[in-house]
Amino acid sequence: MDVMPVSDLSPAAQDYLKLIWSATEWSPAPITVSVMAERLGVRPSTVSDGIKKLAGQGLVTHAPYGSIELTDAGRAHAVAMVRRHRLLETFLVDVLGYGWDEVHDEAEVLEHAVSDTLIDRMDRKLGHPTRDPHGDPIPGADGRPSMPKGTQLSAAAAGNTVAITRISDADPQMLRYFTELGLAPDTRLTVTEHRPYADVTTVRVHEPERDIDLGASASDAIWVVAV
Amino acid sequence: MDVMPVSDLSPAAQDYLKLIWSATEWSPAPITVSVMAERLGVRPSTVSDGIKKLAGQGLVTHAPYGSIELTDAGRAHAVAMVRRHRLLETFLVDVLGYGWDEVHDEAEVLEHAVSDTLIDRMDRKLGHPTRDPHGDPIPGADGRPSMPKGTQLSAAAAGNTVAITRISDADPQMLRYFTELGLAPDTRLTVTEHRPYADVTTVRVHEPERDIDLGASASDAIWVVAV
DNA sequence: CAAATTTGTTCGCTAAGCCTAACATTTGAG
DNA sequence: CTCAAATGTTAGGCTTAGCGAACAAATTTG
Numbered sequence A, B: 001m002d003v004m005p006v007s008d009l010s011p012a013a014q015d016y017l018k019l020i021w022s023a024t025e026w027s028p029a030p031i032t033v034s035v036m037a038e039r040l041g042v043r044p045s046t047v048s049d050g051i052k053k054l055a056g057q058g059l060v061t062h063a064p065y066g067s068i069e070l071t072d073a074g075r076a077h078a079v080a081m082v083r084r085h086r087l088l089e090t091f092l093v094d095v096l097g098y099g100w101d102e103v104h105d106e107a108e109v110l111e112h113a114v115s116d117t118l119i120d121r122m123d124r125k126l127g128h129p130t131r132d133p134h135g136d137p138i139p140g141a142d143g144r145p146s147m148p149k150g151t152q153l154s155a156a157a158a159g160n161t162v163a164i165t166r167i168s169d170a171d172p173q174m175l176r177y178f179t180e181l182g183l184a185p186d187t188r189l190t191v192t193e194h195r196p197y198a199d200v201t202t203v204r205v206h207e208p209e210r211d212i213d214l215g216a217s218a219s220d221a222i223w224v225v226a227v
Numbered sequence C: 001c002a003a004a005t006t007t008g009t010t011c012g013c014t015a016a017g018c019c020t021a022a023c024a025t026t027t028g029a030g
Numbered sequence D: 001c002t003c004a005a006a007t008g009t010t011a012g013g014c015t016t017a018g019c020g021a022a023c024a025a026a027t028t029t030g
Helices: A011-025 A033-040 A044-056 A072-094 A103-110 A116-125 A172-181 A216-221 B011-025 B033-040 B044-056 B072-094 B103-110 B116-125 B172-181 B216-221
Strands: A161-167 A188-195 A200-205 A210-214 A222-226 B161-167 B188-195 B200-205 B210-214 B222-226
Touching: A011 A033, A011 A044, A011 A072, A033 A044, A072 A103, A072 A116, A103 A172, A172 A216, A216 A222, B011 B033, B011 B044, B011 B072, B033 B044, B072 B103, B072 B116, B103 B172, B172 B216, B216 B222
Parallel strands: none
Antiparallel strands: A161 A188, A161 A222, A188 A200, A200 A210, B161 B188, B161 B222, B188 B200, B200 B210
16 A cells, blocks of 8 residues: 555646645645636646545545645655656657657656556666656655745846846746747846846847847746856 | 547447457457456446447447447447557557567556547657557548458467467467567567467577467467568 | 645546346247 | 357446545744
């Protein structure tokens, strides 16, 4: 019962756990039923039912109207799913020549179908990568996520020169837009200014030197570290 | 309705169609409900229901107690699934270093999850292969299966020297046994004798030169051509 | 702080895929 | 050619994962 592999969970359960974990990866506030419903594309009643079932299996703790928290077992499954997702994305880009903005949806489906053996073989073939094409850390086979530091571009002080560490892969259309602009993990840029009430952040990128204006959703999706 | 991609079918429907097609790939007799049930690991009643639904969708023709035949639309979907399966097997062996006897079950799951885009990229990466690791022909993207000639080893005349064209991938354990014996697609051998009532076929293989006795199930699983 | 709004839960229903049990048809052995 | 055995079908139930409607709780607002 303790050693149940993640592949024994239903795809729906895998999605729930991964989403709960992902929600707390970059912000501390616990996720809510309605946010989960919106992200999963289902109704809140469906999520409410699902959470109750996960609680019955000991994968989350949840009292009615209370907060949703992963148990240790639930977290282990969630991290295993995140590892699958990020290794798949890396594999699709590095081995099959996908663009880094095209891999999210494909990985979303495949992560429910691949075996642990296949994941291990991809990991080996890729040389045990630690970051996926969006810059997100790939948890190890032992389940330890290697958290990189970083802040959202929207919170970076004006005047600083920074490197992009990660770009949220939640919105493929936004990723395509970033690609057009030449913004990708490891791109360096200087934060020129934040214009508060317009919610616009201006950055300067080199080669070719240019200024780019980013709205709030864009500058929240990009995470940077000082260089 | 006509251009529905194979990915719109349920996994169960995909399995049914592929099995019906596969059953007639190497023998002309139409498949029966009970054989399908046994191969799919479900009860005959389940298959009977499923066939009825496929008939309703115009993918097979079937009157109660009558024979089961693919329509053109059903055949197109079936061939698309076979293409997926065989390309996946080839990819797992050639790119990820799987043994040719380990890939069947993995492909069986993945074939329901991969997108057409992924299949095309794998096909390109592999250089548009025409045979899978077991020697089975890989249908083209246009759906035309390239049928190779060949007969079952059990039916090959004694004294002939032949090359293995294909080995049925139905039984992974048998494949592992063949690997131990050094029997694989393209292996050459000479049929020494058939002993009819013992149902044993003896063959001689070179490098290292040795004689191998094969029972009926084994010599039915191996297909050969004269060289 | 009361009322209105938002958020979460429960309940009854649906569809797919599977099951068993009962029944119908076909096959093939004597 | 008959009838028992084998094969196929139907009917009724179960589980999962969805839904909408009705209701309960919590939060926000006036």
